[in-house]
Amino acid sequence: MQQTLPDIAKTGSLVTGYDVYLFRQGNHSRLYEKLGAHPAVAGGTEGTFFSVWAPNADEVSVIGDFNGWRAGEDPLTVRGDDSGIWEGFVLDIGHGTLYKYHIRSRYNDYCVEKGDPFARFWEVPPKTASVVWDISYAWRDRAWMRCREEVNTPDAPISVYEVHLGSWRMPGERRCNSYQNLATELADHLLDTGFTHVEFLPVMEHPFYPSWGYQTLGYFAPTSRYGTPQEFMHLVEHLHLRGIGVILDWVPSHFPSDGYGLSYFDGTYLYEHALPGLRYHPEWKSCVFNLARNEVRSFLISSAVFWLERYHADGLRVDAVSSMLYLDYARSAGEWTPNVYGGRENLESIAFLRKMNDTVHANFPDALVIAEEATAWPGVTAPTATGGLGFDLKWNMGWMHDTLDYFALDPAFRRYRPDLLTFSIWYAFSERYILPLSHDEVVHEKSALIGKMPGDEWRKRANLRLLFGYMFTHPGKKLLFMGGEFGQWSEWSHETGLEWHLLEYAPHQGILRWVTDLNRLYRREPALHERDADPAGFEWVDFSDVEKSVVSYLRRGRSADDVVLVACNFTPVPRYNYRVGVPFGGFWKEVLNSDATEYGGSGVGNLGGVEAEQVPAHGRPWSLPLTLPPLAAVVFTPEGA
Template sequence: MITIENVPQHYPSDIDLYLFHEGTLYEGYKMFGAHFERSEDREGFRFTVWAPNAGKVSVVGDFNNWEAGKNPLARVSKSGVWTAFIKDIREGERYKYAIQTPEGSIILKADPYAFYAETRPSTASLTCRLDGYEWQDSKWIRKRDKEDIYHRPMLVYECHLGSWKKKEDGRLLTYRELADELIPYIRENGFTHIELMPIMEHPYDRSWGYQITGYYAPTSRFGTPKDFMYFVDTCHEHDISVILDWTPAHFCRDTHGLGRFDGTPLYEPTDPKLTDRPQWGTYNFDFSKNEVISFLISNARFWMDVYHVEGFRIDAVSSMIYLNHNNDLPFELKNKNGGDENLEAIAFLKKLNTAVFSKFPKALMMAEEATDYPLVSSPVEDGGLGFNYKWNMGWVHDILRYMKLDPSERRNHHQLITFSMLYAFSENFVLPFSHDELVYGKRSLLNKMPGDEWQRFANLRVLYGYFMTHPGKKLLFMGSEFAQFDEWKDLEQLDWNLFGFKTHRSFLHYSSELNHFYQNTSCLWRLDHEGEGFEWIDPNDAQQSIISFIRKGKRKGDYCVIVCNFTPAVYHHFRIGMPAEGNYLEMLNSDAKEFGGSGQLNRKPVQSVPEPYHNQKFSMEITVPPLGITIFMKETKKRSAVVRHIK
């Protein structure tokens, strides 16, 4: 027999309620939702929910035949928070809140703070205990928390778990199966981080997780919350950091979700002009409500606290900053000052980042921000938004526009590959070749490249080389590492059958070697965000579509010289300026035959001579490969031992 106990007088406490309504309850997941409790004479779950405009609230589920009113919650104050302890409820029980609206009707809502949910298409929340998992990553976390993220390599593998790989019968892999197969794969191929497209519970597969109903629940498509803990734990075991894609801008309209939660606009704005996001068919969050602020900031800290993730890529930041960005409304929105900025959203972003970094100083907070809004990755105290990284959408747009051109036309658009260096250090940038570039008819990276088959692969090799040597951290969408030919098909697995073709096997070998070279070459990341880490040798050779530059590390003599050729022409005895005298080794050449190239290599050490060139005191003559990148470093015994060329 299910019975209602008296609401504990100590919980929710007055201070918790005060902080919640002030917008500073940053661990709200400890108060709200369904929490297991046990004492000498009782065992069950305590339920707490915010529904300020409800006439009544009760918990319904299989345990009471979904009968509204049978297990009521008590309103603990005028604040609109309701709570009750229900005895004898077990873990895994289905439940929802039955909410009486101001009009007197009863609506059923999933728990906004639920830790687990039924697998689609079912929509109930599930009682769940998050304790009991034995984490094995304490040593790894101590190491992580000592590292300087800005001066370390970062190569992110962006992944959609539902379409990375599937079972033979088409079913999805579980979190545990993905942990045991996906994580060793990306570690072997030289990635340092994995970014998961949203894994918070969502009803529709084809939203890719960007329209969420359960912000506190890892989707049950792939298993249980503890299965996801195992996934993260396995990532850390393999020295892989975990970034979650997160959408605090908007949420889906499904009736069991957050929309009109108590029969009135609650999580969304009350002003109907501000409620809808027509382009996505969603509701905006209302950043003027302190309780919504508490909900979202608590959610960010929840994933870091409970699931040990390293941080977030925050989706659609531009649409949060600007009222009319990606807004298809037939009228223009204005703030109270007559401007286009969403003042409340900007204040929220600053508060979010301040709250996250106060608890997790080494967190990764990456903004997907596509405008020229200033100081996105600068600290709040310096007038910034407080993120520590921003996606460099301008670079991606320019370089892909350039690479789509026939090589004979590139000389007329040379600025597309050099312009980025005018602003490369204005923010802490991530260079993202993300899923956004590979869907809706945009074609895969390989299929964007011009020319015959050989030229397409060669173009992609030089693109990846420039990507890896350009200042900024890196992100690559899954499948791009082996040159997937088709654009991303979100309902199917990647085209693993391409490994039957030598061209794709050779390309994976190239991208893996390039990734590992990047990780092991400190001058390619040590000063990613500082102007001293980059120097042009020659950015002006538009006629031959060749650029050359130096990437520098912190220590004297820690540098490499990079030459990129964006045409099929081969140049022998090509002179470039060099910063110092000595013998230089070609450490990597994308035209090596083992990578699918034509074999135009610099097989022997090349000596620089004291002949000034390109504003450098020294120079040397090299072979420049067709549609290729070549990287030189000063000869040492150690480097001589690792240089490998296929003759």
């Protein structure tokens, strides 16, 4: 790797007074250019410039394999501007050097060895040293970056494949993938199945592998478990060159309390809250960021910008937003303190989320920021200027829970709970939603998606195909966790990977073909994606036939010709000559049928389409006498549209 090293001979520092000002105001969005370890030149001699925020330290020194890990050999000097930043230049070390900070606090003679909060690379866990690393890279995805706005706009088809990198493919027992080896095979699969984006469970460095990355410590480093930063860049670049967007999970809500990490960093609660009722996250047994502290806001906002700028990510999915919005989240009465107005809203977190979204959108207007938010908090995707949080999309957790609860019912009892299916339309346009069938739904004894379906194996597969058909025609963008696309039977395990061997069998090949064809139809038909957040994009034909558990609806694009009709039969009983009203006459082509034999179905259908009859139905002048297959979704478009 070749780069021009910064020369600090004159200033002795990379950190300017203006940097300090922005940092302390909570407005520095590129701290990674200043803090951390940076190979540099001073007086013609190469070395590394180190800087770390430790305002309550009495002494800070850099330790590593270059000085025998002896404290005091390479001391840092605190700046004289009350910033709390310690800095210094260490000669003759550079790329690949292992290091930590030895910190002696001014309180209680507390001493600790800490990894670098801004480290670009870490040792492979369970080792805990930071690594000096030059992350320069000759990117070749300029064409993608220039045009990616087209695939990230609200009216574009966005179909996301959620992936845990370590278990998507496992070449051998308990072996993880490498970024480098994964690139071609993953891109091939995404292109074959028609997904537009891939979302990676957190790739940021984390000490505990079974946390799947959600216990993050390296907010500026991809995990070394799968390779180097440049190898991760290659993975992103390769996906871009194949026309696939990359979304990264990002966790600003909490962090683990491992001793070498951010917790109690300089002998004080620096990154986390000092108050016990705010500091500890009872659900995840982790530390909660003190978002009232400007320097912490700068740290996290810089992390968000870093992944978008240096790793060319196309979006961030922000984890556990609900836990950030409410002071009483996962806490009982007496375990939390109300805000200054006596409410449960976390005002500091709200301000941070708005600031983060505004900063990201100011720098990367074509990037997506997606909220995992599970409550009815208003305006999650509304602009911050109108009081919203400023996200681009929000996970529709209500749709997910209700839909899975409905599908878990025996078809004989579905007539009693049609509300689980229809209620989502009442709020479908209150936010810009993405419909998630995520990793959280196929772990912790919840069973795989296909295992949630009632009946024998045939009915389980039919129900799963029906679920996907309903999902891909419902308003909202799409997200499906790996393994669901071919009907994996087992719960997902990060230790064992996916059951790819199931694709040796025709029924699972059929499910994969169904998901592929749904993706292609979703991308091809503007009516299925253009007006996802517009009530004019959806129209019930009939949701009142609760006895037969049949619903039908229209999806509409901006053009009057862009119309799609969907009919879903949620029972195993075929319905013949079932009349469904349509807005105009002519031939309606059956473009998809989840009961087709190529998908593993029974082959009941409409022989390619149906001619509309001038028989009024459902308040419309024309209607179609349809055959509705058992446990199936059928999709029609008017011929010539």
